[in-house]
Amino acid sequence: MALRDPGTTPVVNILVLHGPNLNLLGARETDVYGTATLATINGDMALLARELGVEVTIRQSNVEGELVDWIQQARGRHDALVINPGAYTHTSIALRDAVAGVGIPTVEVHLSNLYRREEFRRHSYIAGVAIGQISGFGADSYPLGLRAAVAHLRAQQTSAQNSRNEPEEGARRQ
Numbered sequence: 001m002a003l004r005d006p007g008t009t010p011v012v013n014i015l016v017l018h019g020p021n022l023n024l025l026g027a028r029e030t031d032v033y034g035t036a037t038l039a040t041i042n043g044d045m046a047l048l049a050r051e052l053g054v055e056v057t058i059r060q061s062n063v064e065g066e067l068v069d070w071i072q073q074a075r076g077r078h079d080a081l082v083i084n085p086g087a088y089t090h091t092s093i094a095l096r097d098a099v100a101g102v103g104i105p106t107v108e109v110h111l112s113n114l115y116r117r118e119e120f121r122r123h124s125y126i127a128g129v130a131i132g133q134i135s136g137f138g139a140d141s142y143p144l145g146l147r148a149a150v151a152h153l154r155a156q157q158t159s160a161q162n163s164r165n166e167p168e169e170g171a172r173r174q
Contacts, residue, residue: 015078018060019086033111036139048143052150071098080149081106089124096125109145110135
């Protein structure tokens, strides 16, 4: 993985997954989820990705197994995952295990603040295997999640470069 400056050819690919019922955004419980449609969110994510100099692959499914398949296929193809698991957040050990199994940095996002909602929504199976969680910022949760994933990848890259540039232990003592 090598991140480049915006405007150059993207070499980092981030998978963005939307879980169940997110295809109804803009029409579904707008008092909770806002009026932005999934198409609007996806368009904004594609624009931000270009600005950040990365590629995004964006998918939505109401089917748990399909989401698991996409997460498993991400290994070796994608450098990070931004996921809104929807209701599967609170129920799917399968999604949790898929995220843990592929071992790519994952940012969990939610439109609403899970911790201000019903008690059953306050537990996430994904949070324990994600590098972070962003919730409660409406449609802005997605770009915040993408920015967090890119920042994490850049920090990893910088750390790896710094450790390659440090002299070996024996060379430092001389």
